[in-house]
Amino acid sequence: MNYKMMGKFISRILLVEAVFMVPALLISVFNKETKSVVGFVLGIVIILALAGILMLLCGNSPRGFYAREGLVCVGMSWIVMSLLGCLPFIISGEIPNFMDALFETVSGFTTTGATVMSAIEEMPYGILYWRSFTHWLGGMGVLVFVLAISSAGDSKSGYTMHLLRAESPGPKVGKLVPKMKTTAEILYVIYLVLTVLNIMFLLAGGMPVFDAVCTAFGTAGTGGFGIKNDSIAGYSPYIQNVCTVFMLLFGVNFSCYYMLLIRQFKSVWKDEELRFYLGAVLVSIFVIACNIRGLYGTIEETVRHAAFQVASIVTTTGFATTDFDLWPALSKMVLLALMLVGASAGSTGGGFKFARLLLILKSIRRNVRQVLQPQKVQVVRVNGQPVDEKILENTNAYLAIYMIIIVVSCILIAIDGFSITTNISAVIACFNNVGPGFEAVGATCNFAGFGAFSKLVLIIDMLAGRLEIFPIIILFSGAAWRHK
């Protein structure tokens, strides 16, 4: 285990975190919020001090950074980042309870958007900004960001591949261009441009600047922290529609945007995952719109609410324009199914990913055919390319672990005595980084009712869901820490 190299990497992540706290500090200073100014200043000082200590301790690190170090490094960085990211909440006294503050921060970084706060509008601006910004940073991944800005001297070896692979979602992670640094840069530039576009569209609808920026952060990271108690419901229909479109855009695999940039329109048009994703979205909107007709005044309003909720749930954002807990059972089931699937691979969304579902469906079809024609040799293809058997195997294993984690978490949080629907939807909403669930954790409620132990379980679920299970699970496995 190369602890020094890991320490070096984590110290860099802490530096990035400290730097990104500065805008929040400035906003607090500007709005004369004394408590949060103290929170951010102390937070930044503590983070910088820790980063400095780590840097001093891990000055001359030996080379040798392999898959194991990569995975552990990703898991550790996210935990450390979350532990320190909650400092402003605690020090400023906004969320005095440590577990609550940690829940809120992890929920931010993992782009879940599940909150323990009930009176959001009373929070200071600086804290609200930091809360939304954690979505933006966590959406594309902070390690990818470090890869994009770190000096070329570090990206010479391929170890960075493990970091990208561990932090970017999807069954098969590849680079866009030969160099890791350039790949990370391209991803962040696309992300940044889409975010800025989103802000501009929101401003055009007459949204205040602070609201637009925070909402765009929540949309870009597919997070879902709002700055209003009623999420997006209070804004105009135009703003709601802008949110719907941008949520869907951020749920698309980012390599599709790169393909558009290098003018390979055909491969984007033919992309099976994109078609599957958009098809599922359209069908769900149609089904839900039919199902909830009559609840709202006009057809326009019905379709707008249906589309917004579907986009919000499928991309695992978690914004709401209406309380979908009041919808009929069919609509709620469709939403629950979408929660499980999540967005596309290589997007900022969470969940099981459409790419994996596609692989699972295709391999099920193959197994069925195998029964009918046992002699036939069949190859699973996606986008015309044969899929490696190893990837299919991994996807099946992933599905199994995914289900096991959901069941175990449901059992663990059941000690708080909520209903079965609440427990299942709370776990799914956290594990898939959606945010709101149903009943006691529905769109208008929050997670404050859970006990400290349940919150810890949900925190681990959120991290495991964001990092696609393995980087977090590996931290609990002895084999990763054993010296060899």
Place this chain on the structure above:
Amino acid sequence: MKIIIAGDGKVGSTLAKQLSAEGYDLTLIDAKSKVLEASEERYDVMAVQGNCATMEVLDNAKVRETDLLIAVTNADEVNLLCCLLAHGMNPKIHTIARVRNPEYTKQVYEMRGLFGISMMINPEGSAALEIERLIKYPGFLKRDTFAKGRVEIVELRIESGSKLCNLALNDLEGVIKCNILVCAVLRDGKAIAPNGFFTLKENDRIFVTASPQNLTILLKNLGIITHRAKLVIICGGGRVSYYLAKALTNSGISVKIIESSKDRCVEIAALLPKADVIYGDASSEFVLESEGIAKCDALVTLTGVDEMNTMISLYGHSCGVPQIITKIARIENSTLLNSLPIGSIISPKALCSNAIVRYVRALRNHTGAARAIHYIADGQAEAIEFYVDENTMHCGEPLKQLHIKKNVLVASITSGFRQTIIPNGDSFFEKGNTVLIVTSAKQVIYSLNDIFE
């Protein structure tokens, strides 16, 4: 610069390591996804799986935007076809093909013109050439030539009882009575850039710059006998042996090849009428002794198994063979080998990838580019030859006034009048000179101006 490497074998991955460290955009093509995965994890490269001699795969690797294609799969025909296709799809591309079959290498010049192949490289051929040079000029472990043969860097091992043992470098000139420069010392596997107070010890390997005349004086004064080799024993009858035996017999040196396969013996005996081909197991002491290992002037072990080569060379050393050359394929394991008395180590694959890296660097920067690059001290240091042109800074200023980077040494300055000087603080270079720089391999020096702070 964008580079495609077709074939992710030993040479391919060595190149990937070297070139990705220098910051090029690399794409690897191979038919096996296993090896590609391994390379992708170790180096910062992109991998494309498939047959590199198909247009589809080349297209996937974005050959149309690539500056250089290096085809180093194990099949000559695939390499050539790959280069031809790439050149057809992108006429501006430079292509390098590894071609081993002598029938193809013969037509290298024609193929260059017809199909735009920029360079053909034959690892076994260049290894044979290297061994031949070592045999013809014994006494050195390794020998690299610069400035059209006017400067050489040679590697020497300090034996116990040598005049150089326990000698400080400041006193060097008094002992050997000629002007040489020790530019690097390899002690316990670590390269050291020595200063004047550095004391040489037994078993150090030193890298010396000098003109060829001074080298002869050096050998004479050190008491290293340079007599011409008359009988060379080659163990193993592979391709390198063939090229080597052919070259040696042509210059009048007797050659014995010991090969353990009867069919191959017949084959090479037919190809090499002047060489003695012995059918026998070269790893058996009896065979070696009966073929006169005690009396031969040089022993070259070229079997396909590294371990066997090492064993035979060790045995040769115990019999007192004056010069031993050992072929090692897996050069990455050479740390241990350097402590063994097995003479010079030759690796055809490392030679091949070094030659390609040299080409790539020259391609990168046409003006002020390095003319030749050689790796010395187990690849921990490199010697680079530059031409001083109008863009070079600090022409005519004495070296002691220049701020030159740490671990960079100006090893020699050759002017147009066939004069090579080993520089001191008062020396300077001028336009038209050729300068030899020795630097640690971690520093990447692309042009002469890079050596200044």
